[in-house]
Amino acid sequence: MGHQTLALIQQLDAACNSVDELAAATEDAFLAHPDPDIITSFPGLSVLSGACVLAEIGDDRDRFADARAMKAYAGAAPVTRASGRSHVVVARTVENQRLAAAGHMWTFAALRSAEPRAHYDRRHDGGERHTAALRNLFNKLLGCLYHCLRTDTFCNPGRAFRQPRHAGRMTVHGIAGATVKRSADPRAGEVCADDLKRGGCVTAYMDPAVILQAVPAQQSARSRVPAHG
Structure with a gap:
């Protein structure tokens, strides 16, 4: 039993030495x-x-x-x-x-x-x-x-990692049939808010780079509802 344990320890020691040598070679190559x-x-x-x-x-x-x-x-x-x-x-x-x-x-x-x-x-x-x-x-x-x-x-x-000015909690007041759009959001896209009741609002904790705005359905861009914090 003692000889088997000693043999296993020697194998483990050899493996550890190999890992150390490989790590040292990797560091030398990386620093070069x-x-x-x-x-x-x-x-x-x-x-x-x-x-x-x-x-x-x-x-x-x-x-x-x-x-x-x-x-x-x-x-x-x-x-x-x-x-x-x-x-x-x-x-x-x-x-x-x-x-x-x-x-x-x-x-x-x-x-x-x-x-x-x-x-x-x-x-x-x-x-x-x-x-x-x-x-x-x-x-x-x-x-x-x-x-x-x-x-x-x-x-x-x-x-x-500089935090833009418009960060934190944002609330958008919308109307029925509005579409809430997220601009410049890497997670992308738009969230449908057709179930909004008139005078309701959508609240979300957004990424600082995100601009949240509500675009009323079938209305011109001039009638967009602005976001405010």
Whole structure:
């Protein structure tokens, strides 16, 4: 029994030594790359996690046409399905699973920083589940990473997560047959409010980038009902 235990311990020790050697080689290769300072300037990314992200997105700056392409590749961008009056936004299921796994750990680590945490809390308090809010944070970080790599600039969390002026709780007073539209919302689209009674209102906790307005049915754009907080 003692010899078997000793043999297993030696195998475990060899495996641990191999992991340490591989980690050291990964760190050396990553630090020799031109972009480690840019990547590790992001909240939540260290040398090893940054190496994982770089290995999956590659170092070809022209690989992705835009930030949306990178987000879709990572599975961070939502999928919008619209048909007639039906409008559904769901999570993307086709993704690079290794990059998605690295992004999951990245966003978890980023929550220890003030700006990413505030972004996550804002989405979660707005009604999103934990996984959806975390995925939105990953989506935000990937967009910032794409921009920084294209422009050779370091991440500035204060600027990247800057909160626009029109943030917080917004109430829209509408009429029957109105359609409540969300502009500039990555979750997209419009919410039908045909069941609104005259003089009623729609209240929602919106993302700061969202502009909420009610457009009365079969009326000109001049008669739009403005949103107010």
